[in-house]
Amino acid sequence: MAKLGDYFKTEDFKKEKHVPVIEGTSGVKSGVSFTVSVTVGKEIPHPNTTEHHIAWIKLYFMPDGGKFIYEIGSSVFSAHGESVDGPNKGPVYSNSIATFNLKLDAPGKLIAESYCNIHGLWESSVDIVF
Ligand code: FE
Numbered sequence: 001m002a003k004l005g006d007y008f009k010t011e012d013f014k015k016e017k018h019v020p021v022i023e024g025t026s027g028v029k030s031g032v033s034f035t036v037s038v039t040v041g042k043e044i045p046h047p048n049t050t051e052h053h054i055a056w057i058k059l060y061f062m063p064d065g066g067k068f069i070y071e072i073g074s075s076v077f078s079a080h081g082e083s084v085d086g087p088n089k090g091p092v093y094s095n096s097i098a099t100f101n102l103k104l105d106a107p108g109k110l111i112a113e114s115y116c117n118i119h120g121l122w123e124s125s126v127d128i129v130f
Helices: none
Strands: 021-023 034-039 054-063 070-076 097-102 108-116 120-128
Touching: 021 120, 034 054, 034 108, 054 097, 070 097
Parallel strands: none
Antiparallel strands: 021 034, 034 097, 054 070, 054 108, 108 120
């Protein structure tokens, strides 16, 4: 049986960045709220056009020794120049940067997913240690 996880990519192309970059996790303390940002295309921008764009970013938490993963949230990027005048003629483009404010009571892993409308699913993770 094919599993969705088999189709996630973690190694990027040379000229285009898809892997989500998770930032803001250093110095995190148990039970204290903090803000994480997840960006696609931080070093090398990913295209943001009607034909080719990042559609969404999701963030999950897997506690150390836990059995189940927790979804923290999602950001959906809906505007990529679509317009009644045609593709890339619209007035608005949403950029692929998501922020989440959260609090953790256990160490574990933050795992981010991103979805490019033509290059599929990408993921990365960061260890959270108190
Ligand atoms: Fe792409």
